[in-house]
Structures are given as structure tokens and as C-alpha cells.
Amino acid sequence: MLSMVNFILHTWFFSGVSFAFYFILHTCLYAEHKMNIVECRDVKKVYHQGHLAVTALDGITLAIEQGGFVALAGPSGSGKTTLLNIIGGLDRADEGSVTLDGNALGEMSEAMLAELRLRKVGFVFQSFNLIPVLSAVENVEFGMLLQGVPAAERRQRAWAMLDDVGLAGLYHRRPSELSGGQQQRVAVARAIVSDPAIVLADEPTANLDSATGKGLLELMLRMNETKKATFIFSTHDKMVMDFARRLVMLRDGKVVEDTRK
Amino acid sequence: MDCKLAWRNIWRNPRRSILTMAAVAFATTLLVFMLSWQFGSYATMINASVRIRTGHLQVQAAGYHENREIRKVVREPQAVAAILERTPGIRAYTFRAESFSLVSSKNRTYGALVAGIDPQREPAVSTIRELVRDGSFLARGDTAEAVVGHLLAKNFRAGVGDELVVLGQGRDGSIAATTVRIKGIFNSGQDEFDRGVIYLPLAWFQEVYGMQGAVNSVVAVCDSLDVVPAAKSHIQKALAGMSGLTVLDWQELTPGLVQAIKMDLISGMLFYVILIVVVAFSIMNTFLMAIFERTREFGVMMAMGTRPGRLMRILVMESLGMTLIGVLAGIVAGSLVTWYFQVNGLVISGAEEMMRQFGLPERMYPQLSLLSIGVGAGIVLLLTCLTALYSAFRVRRLKPVQALTAV
Secondary structure: OHHHHHHHHHHHHHHOOOHHHHHHHHHHHHHOOOEEEEEEEEEEEEEEEEEEEEEEEEEEEEEEEEEEEEEEOOOOOOOOOHHHHOOOOOOOOOEEEEEEEEHHHHHHHHHHHHHHHHHHHEEOOOOOOOOOOOOOOHHHHHHHHOOOOOOHHHHHHHHHHHHHHHHHHHHHHHHOOOHHHHHHHHHHHHHHHOOOOOOOOOEEOOOOOHHHHHHHHHHHHHHHHHHHOOOEEEEOHHHHHOOEEEEEEEEOOOOEEEEEE | OOOHHHHHHHHOOOOHHHHHHHHHHHHHHHHHHHHHHHHHHHHHHHHHHHHHHOOOOEEOOOOOOOOOOOOOEEEOOHHHHHHHHHHOOOOEEEEEEEEEEEEEOOOOOEEEEEEEHHHHHHOOOOHHHHHHEOOOOOOOOOOEEEEEEHHHHHOOOOOOOOEEEEEOOOOOOOOOEEEEEEEEEEEOOOOOHHHEEEEEHHHHHHHOOOOOOEEEEEEEEEOOOOHHHHHHHHHHHHHHOOOOEEEEHHHHHHHHHHHHHHHHHHHHHHHHHHHHHHHHHHHHHHHHHHHHHHHHHHHHHOOOOOOOHHHHHHHHHHHHHHHHHHHHHHHHHHHHHHHHHHOOOEOOOHHHHHHHOOOOOOEEOOOOOOHHHHHHHHHHHHHHHHHHHHHHHHOOOHHHHHHHOOO
């Protein structure tokens, strides 16, 4: 039944109806079925470097429940970032299926994936990756601008979000005028301000000292609790693993351990 | 926000942006000045030729221009004059009759173009009266008197007051012979002209050459070059009732000059193309560098849901902003430089002799016009925008995950 609805919705989508209406309707239809925000089934990904084939993901099957605070851990090359990219619609799986908030990512076009990322996914990157020519508040506003939120509402929400992450009074500072911890807080504010279904954070504490990293994790945990957003981290930081409520260990592209706390 | 982002990106690397804008401004300045210079020199060349020799328009017997036989005449010059009087844009006109004849002084004989001119009307059409350096110009009622070019006078070893014998063929085929006294000697600066022309009063010429009141051409000058085509068309229609007559404009009368201008324009264009290509590569380098440097940032923006089209739009805004600043600065600088030389003129030292050969003054003046500003600036703007567009198109091919891992 759901696949039939999915088919009709996709057909409607391609007939030119706006992305926003598509996702709103899609979300409503799937609301009652949405126990898991992410579902990966037998996901495989192979990178080709010249004649060499490197298996990044080797049949990952994983379900992440809504509101989770999950760490994907493992050594370098275990496939954490690849999995995060595929869940976030930045990359595609070679085999298997990935569903994000009811959307089968493998069936979506690049444009649909871009819209999905805009409406449902927030990203926090290891090296902050703020837009250097925009101020803190403008960086937070940027996603809302893409969503078409009116300017006044945008500004108000961005200010409130920056206040919430402890950056009151630093609204107009450029990234170069902020410390690493402050920049990562702006990044968290940017990721969460649009109320995404999921926030994907790739090694968010890797470039921070332990005290700042801890503060950031506490902030994200608070956001997880207050905003009800699902957080998925890739990390090999012990502190992040300690903070996570669920720890998924990866090795050689496979899930080797899945611990709930 | 897109505009703001584009504007701030321009100033992200101020030194590089300023250098790029300076390159665009320099190219535009050079183009504005060079085009103004070309247009100014063409106007001077055309004016020199038109005001000394041909006028803007001439009414002649059909075929006279190609084969200058004295018997190909305008039989009723006054009827043509009446048409010219009615033609809008005609400032003045005069009558001329011409014949290649042998001219002799005491010891020497040369072939020369003997031209009969109306002493009263001619000064309104040509500058010949102002070019008389020795003696005086012809006057109403003069008969057997002549004004000769200074090189011809030198060849004859004759001066004002000396006699010359003119021997030619009349309109009816009879021998035309007369003795004239040199009344004035002119110096136009054009050696060929100064060496080969002798002016007689028209009435005397008509009598000696048996013209029976006819002339070979009715020469007219217009208010400006712009009105020449309309005036020509008007005269052409009016001449329809007078068989055997045709009207020629300055381009038909001086095909050599038109060819010289075309050649100069082509060589100028080649130079401009080279200049603009160099600038375009500089711009392309800047934009490609900007894209390479910011690939990761584009990856973040794409991860957040920005479509490649929007990224492209921001990049095009950046390039357009930078190019527009450069072009505007170039227009201002180019106009100021051109205006200075338009007022004060520019002497090309060492080229005086060549300039003289073409009948040009030593001091040349560029001519600033909307055309000279618009063409140069427009070409630079167009080419740099196309270059920037090419660079921006590369963003369309970016994949977010690749962009995010770009070094």
C-alpha cells in the first residue's frame, strides 16, 4: 500500500508540483508509520580508485529510531562518513536501500535529494564549514533563506537560535572572528534552526579541545531533548561515544556492534 | 542574500579582485581611447579630403567619374543648383569644370589638372582660398589668372605674376589654349595635389575650353556627414527628370580613402581582439581560482540544499559585479583621457611627413562619442561575462560529496 502511495507521490512530484508540498504531504502520510527515521537495508558502497576497488560499506543493515542520539564509531576507513553521507542524501548506495523519514533515497533524483536535504537534514561538519563571508546570524539564516522563510521571521529565528546555543551578542561576527567552539555552535544552530528531522554530524568535536567538545555535546544533547531532532554522529572520540545513547561500531564497512544505553 | 553573498565574495580576496577589475578597466580605457582616436582620425581624414577636393556630394554626367572626359558635362548647372537649393542638409555648393592639359612656363612643361572654379562659391565649399600662401585667391571678374600648387610652381620655377601657357582639348574637340598669370600659390600639404592642380576662374575656363556654359561637376557640402545619405537620396530623386546625370557621395568619390579607413579598422580590430582575449583569460583565471578555492564551501551549500543553478547565479553575479566595476572605471578613465586629448590634441612626433601626405594636420584630435564608449565597453563586458559564465558552468557538474572532500 505504501509503495503504491509512494509511486503516486513521485509521479505527482515529477508532474511539476512544488517540492515543499510533496514533502509536507509525504511526511503526513508516513507520520503514523514513522517509528524509525532511518532504515538501511543491506547497503553496499564501493569506491573505485583506478583499478583498485575499495569496499566502504559491505551490507549495512541498520534502523535508527526517531529522536535518537546515535554515534557511528570505528577506526578510519570503517565507513562511518560514507554511511553518514548516504543517509544524508549526499551520496548514493551502490546496492541496498536507504529510507529517510519514509523517503526511499535510491529512487530520488538529484533535485529531490537537494530538496530533501533542505527540508529534513541538518549537517554539522568536522571543520565547521561556515560561509566565511556571512556573519554568524546570516550563516544561521542561510538554510531558511533557501526554504523561502520570510526575512523578518528568518532573522528572528536565527537570533533566537544563536541565543539558545550561547552566542547572544555575537550575531554579526564573521566566522574568522569566532573561536573554533563558537563556530561549531553556529554550525549546530544552522543545522537545527529549520527543525530538521535529522542532524548528521561528521566528527563534530575533532577540531575542538575536550572542554569545548564537551560543551558542544551537551548543547547537542539539549537540542536533541528540546527539539526532538534525531542526531547521528560519526566519531572516534571516546567522549562522543560516552555521550551517545546508542553506539554503532563499524569495521571494514560492517556493523560489528550495536549498543543501546 | 544572493546579491550580498556575491558582493562580499568579490571582496574576499581584495587584491586579486582589484587586479582583475584593473585589467578590465585598463582594457576598457584603452578601447575607449583607441576607438575615439580612430573615429577622430577618420573624421579628420574625411574632412580633409572633402573640404579640399571632393565635397560631400557631386552631381556629374553619368560615367564622368570613371572616365574623366571633358565632354561629359552637366549642361544646365543652374537647374542642378535649383535642386540643391531645395535639398535639406546642403550647406553650400559650387560649379567646377576640369581638364587634364599641358602647362608650360618659360622653360618647363608639365601635365596638370586645370580646374575652372567659381571664385565666389568655391570658398564656401572647399578650403582652397585659405590654403593660398603666396599672392591671393581668384576674385569675381578675374579672367586670365590662375592659382597653382606650390610644388607645381616650384617645378615651373615660377612665382606670383609669372605667366603660364595652358594647352588642352576643348569640349568640342578643338584646341584650348590660353596664357594665364599666376595670381596665387597654394599649399594644401598633400604633395600630389600641390604638384598637379592649377585653378582658373570658371568663366574663363568655360570660354577657353568651349564649355558653352556647362560644367563637369556641381560640388556640394552638407551640414554633417550624417545627413549625406538623406541629401543624396533627395537629389537622386530630383535628378530623375534630368537624363544623364548622377549624384555621387564622398565614399564613391574617394574610394581610396574608404579602403584606407576599412583597412585601419580591421587592423585596429585585430589589436582589440588580442587585447580582449588577454583580459578574458585573466578574468577566467580569477574565476576558476575562486571556484577551486571555494569548492568545499560549494559542497556545504549544496549539502544544505542549495541547487547548482543558484550557486551558478551567485557566481555570475560576482563576475558581473566585478566586470561592471572594471568597465565603469574604464569608461570614466577612458573618457577623461580622451576628453583631455580631444581638447588639447595629440602630436605624433616623427609622423609629420606621413600625416602631410594624407593631408592630415600634425595635431590630431580623438572624437569621444557614445559609439566609441559603447562599442569598447560592450565588447569587454560581453566577453568577460561569457568567460565568467564558462567558469560558473563548472559548478553545475559538482557533486556535493566530491565538493565536500575537495582540498
